[in-house]
Amino acid sequence: MKKHTKSWTVRRMQAEGWREAQDRVVVEEPLEIRLTFGRAPRRLTRRVAVTMRTPGHDALLALGFLFSEGIISEKEEVESTGPGLSRLHRDNVIEVALKPEVSFDPARLNRNFYTTSSCGICGKASIEAVTLARPCRVPPAAFHIERAVLCRLPERLAEQQEVFRATGGLHAAALFDAEGNIQEVYEDVGRHNALDKLIGAAFQRGALPLHTYGLVLSGRLGFELMQKAAMAGLPLVAAIGAPTSLALELASDTGITTAAFVRAQSCNLYTHPHRVKGERV
DSSP: OTTTEEEEEEEEEETTEEEEEEEEEEOOEEEEEEEEESOTTSOEEEEEEEEEEOSSOHHHHHHHHHHHTTSOOSGGGEEEEEEOSOSTTGGGEEEEEEOTTSOOOGGGGOSOOEEOSSOSSTTSSOHHHHTSSOOOOOOTTSOOEEHHHHHTHHHHHHHTOHHHHHHSOOEEEEEEOTTOOEEEEEEESSHHHHHHHHHHHHHHTTOOSOTTOEEEESSOBOHHHHHHHHHTTOSEEEESSOBOHHHHHHHHHHTOEEEESOOSSOOEEEEOGGGEEOSOO
């Protein structure tokens, strides 16, 4: 947890006055994602994106980002992942190298990819840029879950958010099975980074598409998160927060079940509700 948090001296204000104490705050640092491609002697390295993230699982974040953007499609295309060669800011640079035989058009990188920790889409050049990688529809019978199980997901997710409990400053993305068991969880100061890490882990082990799992998110559900879920083939997305209209339009179009405002006793189903069974919690 040490690399994810830092100790900070604070003044705790209370009714009887204040006292000095130590608090844990989440670490936020930039990460530059670079892509190496082509054959020698014309092998090139280009900067793809800069994102503000919580350090840790940087290679998975990069793989998940490149996959969800349609730049890579399968793990066999990747030769290696590792820190950049430059000693300057080495801890904040991750380089993904494609195999020399993989055909890649550098023009696909000619768009703005700066992202913040709160929103991954706002730095992109245009709406057209984020819809280039068109996801396929999810199979209708890919996944089903009982409503009572779905509504317990926020509690089960919170139990595994170790750094969030220490700082209160992280988002989480987790895979769960049809019985509601959390299979894998990643935390990050950026909600889209947490999901990229999750997708990157699945990409690395060759587990995509994720047709037999659901996704639970700790916050709101925007378009870019839904786009990443669709690219990963997830049939159901559950969010503790609110959805946006564009996210719901994409979910409706790609066959994804959307549950939002998920609580212990209730949730709202917005798209393709057939995957959630049972009327009573």
